[in-house]
Amino acid sequence: MINDTDCFVERFELAPSGSGTLDGFSFTVKDNIHVKGRRTSYGNRSWRESHPPATYNALCVDQLLSAGATCVGKVVSDEFTYSLAGENSFYGTPLNPKAAGRIPGGSSSGSASSVADGQADFSVGTDSGGSVRVPASFCGIWGMRPSLHRISEAGVLPFMPSVSTVGLLAADFAVLRKSMRVVLRSGTRLTVKPRRLVLLEDAFALADADIRDAAERRLATIAERAGLRPEWIRLASIAGDGTFDLRKCNEQALGVMQTIEFQNTVGDWIESGAPELGAGLTAFYPAVRAFDRHRHLDGIALCERLFESIGDFMADGTIVCFPTTPTVAPLKGALSDAGTASSFYEKTLAVTSFAGVGRLPEISAPLLTVDGCPVGVSFAAGHYRDEFLLDAVDGLLSGK
Amino acid sequence: MINDTDCFVERFELAPSGSGTLDGFSFTVKDNIHVKGRRTSYGNRSWRESHPPATYNALCVDQLLSAGATCVGKVVSDEFTYSLAGENSFYGTPLNPKAAGRIPGGSSSGSASSVADGQADFSVGTDSGGSVRVPASFCGIWGMRPSLHRISEAGVLPFMPSVSTVGLLAADFAVLRKSMRVVLRSGTRLTVKPRRLVLLEDAFALADADIRDAAERRLATIAERAGLRPEWIRLASIAGDGTFDLRKCNEQALGVMQTIEFQNTVGDWIESGAPELGAGLTAFYPAVRAFDRHRHLDGIALCERLFESIGDFMADGTIVCFPTTPTVAPLKGALSDAGTASSFYEKTLAVTSFAGVGRLPEISAPLLTVDGCPVGVSFAAGHYRDEFLLDAVDGLLSGK
Numbered sequence: 001m002i003n004d005t006d007c008f009v010e011r012f013e014l015a016p017s018g019s020g021t022l023d024g025f026s027f028t029v030k031d032n033i034h035v036k037g038r039r040t041s042y043g044n045r046s047w048r049e050s051h052p053p054a055t056y057n058a059l060c061v062d063q064l065l066s067a068g069a070t071c072v073g074k075v076v077s078d079e080f081t082y083s084l085a086g087e088n089s090f091y092g093t094p095l096n097p098k099a100a101g102r103i104p105g106g107s108s109s110g111s112a113s114s115v116a117d118g119q120a121d122f123s124v125g126t127d128s129g130g131s132v133r134v135p136a137s138f139c140g141i142w143g144m145r146p147s148l149h150r151i152s153e154a155g156v157l158p159f160m161p162s163v164s165t166v167g168l169l170a171a172d173f174a175v176l177r178k179s180m181r182v183v184l185r186s187g188t189r190l191t192v193k194p195r196r197l198v199l200l201e202d203a204f205a206l207a208d209a210d211i212r213d214a215a216e217r218r219l220a221t222i223a224e225r226a227g228l229r230p231e232w233i234r235l236a237s238i239a240g241d242g243t244f245d246l247r248k249c250n251e252q253a254l255g256v257m258q259t260i261e262f263q264n265t266v267g268d269w270i271e272s273g274a275p276e277l278g279a280g281l282t283a284f285y286p287a288v289r290a291f292d293r294h295r296h297l298d299g300i301a302l303c304e305r306l307f308e309s310i311g312d313f314m315a316d317g318t319i320v321c322f323p324t325t326p327t328v329a330p331l332k333g334a335l336s337d338a339g340t341a342s343s344f345y346e347k348t349l350a351v352t353s354f355a356g357v358g359r360l361p362e363i364s365a366p367l368l369t370v371d372g373c374p375v376g377v378s379f380a381a382g383h384y385r386d387e388f389l390l391d392a393v394d395g396l397l398s399g400k
Numbered sequence: 401m402i403n404d405t406d407c408f409v410e411r412f413e414l415a416p417s418g419s420g421t422l423d424g425f426s427f428t429v430k431d432n433i434h435v436k437g438r439r440t441s442y443g444n445r446s447w448r449e450s451h452p453p454a455t456y457n458a459l460c461v462d463q464l465l466s467a468g469a470t471c472v473g474k475v476v477s478d479e480f481t482y483s484l485a486g487e488n489s490f491y492g493t494p495l496n497p498k499a500a501g502r503i504p505g506g507s508s509s510g511s512a513s514s515v516a517d518g519q520a521d522f523s524v525g526t527d528s529g530g531s532v533r534v535p536a537s538f539c540g541i542w543g544m545r546p547s548l549h550r551i552s553e554a555g556v557l558p559f560m561p562s563v564s565t566v567g568l569l570a571a572d573f574a575v576l577r578k579s580m581r582v583v584l585r586s587g588t589r590l591t592v593k594p595r596r597l598v599l600l601e602d603a604f605a606l607a608d609a610d611i612r613d614a615a616e617r618r619l620a621t622i623a624e625r626a627g628l629r630p631e632w633i634r635l636a637s638i639a640g641d642g643t644f645d646l647r648k649c650n651e652q653a654l655g656v657m658q659t660i661e662f663q664n665t666v667g668d669w670i671e672s673g674a675p676e677l678g679a680g681l682t683a684f685y686p687a688v689r690a691f692d693r694h695r696h697l698d699g700i701a702l703c704e705r706l707f708e709s710i711g712d713f714m715a716d717g718t719i720v721c722f723p724t725t726p727t728v729a730p731l732k733g734a735l736s737d738a739g740t741a742s743s744f745y746e747k748t749l750a751v752t753s754f755a756g757v758g759r760l761p762e763i764s765a766p767l768l769t770v771d772g773c774p775v776g777v778s779f780a781a782g783h784y785r786d787e788f789l790l791d792a793v794d795g796l797l798s799g800k
Contacts, residue, residue, distance in 0.1 A: 052672035154664035161553035264554035272452035
């Protein structure tokens with residue numbers, strides 16, 4: 001066990017296996033991703049004790065080492081990556097260096113903390129429902145969730161096969177872009193200039209007033225400099241259903257798949273043994289267990305329809321923007337109140353579900369400070385347009 | 401253990417959980433897919449003995465039960481699904497009911513055998529490098545590998561995260577279409593008529609002369625009836641590289657990812673214990689172990705470039721056709737000769753790699769008989785155009 005302000009599960013130095021664009025950069029690896037010879041705990045003590053050390057690096061870790069980066073350790077993950085808080089009963093709560101007394105966000109909590117605290121240049125995390133984007137927003141750093149399945153998940157512990165992605169977090173945009181290019185590894189896609197900057201109305205409506213206003217002002221400046229006129233859109237218009245919104249997107253589509261896929265992977269393991277569970281999962285798991293699996297038919301159908309609708313909307317050159325999280329990081333311990341937790345998750349998961357069902361790449365940029373705390377602004381592009389998104393965000397924010 | 405002509409690992413009857421388009425139909429499930437309360441052996445005895453029974457059905461199994469189908473048992477898989485032969489040291493070789501004395505093909509060997517033998521109307525298999533398409537071709541039935549990741553892999557044992565798909569096999573096209581629609585569950589995609597019928601020259605060149613000629617004749621008839629003029633294309637033209645071909649596609653792109661991802665999933669488990677391995681894997685595994693993981697950078701980059709090139713080529717209305725396998729089913733035991741096995745795998749994996757790197761849906765149709773043995777003809781459509789492909793094949797083969 002480590003003390004509750006350290007983001008590391010294990011410190012070590014794994015030298016690069018090659019040389020390239022990441023020479024001289026250091027990175028940490030979330031504790032659900034295999035590093036050869038190390039135990040992967042998945043954020044849970046019983047899992048750690050019942051699984052042998054990994055015999056291979058995850059493919060993404062090998063890619064980064066090959067490009068010249070040095071791995072400096074494994075960092076805390078929320079238990080089974082099933083949380084957005086970053087409060088782990090076994091490993092403690094990694095420090096949020098940018099917002100004293102507040103949670104770092106999760107589940108890539110140690111990833112965000114290690115980068116925000118200067119312990120590494122970038123970190124490898126995973127994101128199923130916001131687990132890269134939320135801690136990036138709360139810790140004032142960059143985070144990118146790529147298009148679904150753009151990065152190999154080989155050597156990454158299975159969580160939600162239809163939802164989960166490998167993503168990266170970095171303090172500096174140039175480092176995010178360099179490291180993402182290594183794991184995306186195509187670099188051949190046609191780059192077009194952003195032609196439309198669209199503000200997702202539902203996400204702004206869910207955000208606290210200060211965040212909403214700050215994000216709108218900042219995006220207006222960005223758009224003006226780029227010679228674009230921001231457009232507003234509601235998810236209802238994209239989906240062609242006047243009553244549909246982001247909350248429903250999470251509750252009826254993505255959240256259904258997440259819950260059932262969690263049952264099939266981690267739930268299966270939990271129920272076939274009697275592992276020790278942390279406080280969060282002890283509270284959550286009965287609801288997972290009781291979830292009506294027959295909802296999957298409607299859930300999958302809705303996910304597919306939304307994927308198509310959003311895909312049609314996200315034509316070449318379209319960037320959709322919104323506050324990454326509707327709030328700043330909650331105070332440590334605040335989410336132990338069930339009502340507070342419920343409200344936090346409903347709103348936050350609603351916002352993160354847009355890129356989730358769209359299978360879109362989304363970058364959270366550390367652009368805002370509200371009440372002294374960081375909050376991210378997100379930029380999303382069409383499915384598989386990851387390179388375009390990286391170039392577009394560079395152009396929009398640097399004024400190139 | 402079962403005798404070597406039975407396709408079942410375990411027979412049981414799991415009643416439908418709902419009613420729908422699959423009322424009255426029965427199906428079997430490959431032994432790398434979870435059925436609640438049953439052990440999933442993954443085709444390996446040590447795996448079976450060291451893993452508890454599944455506590456949930458795989459999501460695809462639940463979908464099929466919800467739509468009215470009855471599950472009648474679990475059927476043999478090749479060891480860790482890592483073979484195209486269907487000869488399993490632990491479970492024997494399921495009968496190929498359509499070609500006496502010949503292998504059924506794998507790794508969905510029991511799936512193909514159970515369907516070809518009339519034991520079930522359809523079967524759920526998986527396909528990473530041909531494991532649905534090859535046994536469908538050898539056993540004279542229909543098989544469909546959908547677009548990569550179109551069907552949830554929740555509850556399906558991890559194999560190659562960037563490559564593996566859940567697919568279905570059926571004796572009758574109408575049953576294949578009905579059951580695929582349940583697991584695809586969208587049914588909303590715009591259907592367009594096939595506008596181009598393209599013959600993939602590389603795949604014809606790899607096929608035995610009798611198969612090449614029979615496939616060409618049959619496709620000429622199909623095209624003529626549909627009012628289309630077959631075009632020929634080489635992968636070199638699609639990829640914009642004059643020396644590129646299907647063999648290189650497998651050796652330099654898909655095969656690299658397959659080998660490294662196999663190391664990360666099953667290889668990791670094999671090396672952290674000392675499981676009993678069957679004859680096939682005992683022969684193969686040293687090569688997997690010795691594989692240079694640094695080839696992954698070039699492998700991923702090439703996969704991405706091919707995915708883009710093939711995607712651009714497979715515009716709306718395009719169907720690419722070729723013999724599913726370059727040979728009929730080899731005789732049982734023939735692949736124990738290393739040279740024979742090597743030639744068989746090189747050619748077969750070259751052909752199956754087209755849909756693999758393209759992430760395309762591909763249907764193998766039981767259209768040919770050569771030397772008294774069945775061989776399939778494949779139809780592939782663009783990524784995520786699964787519904788179009790089902791409708792197009794129906795139209796082309798029924799003359800509608």
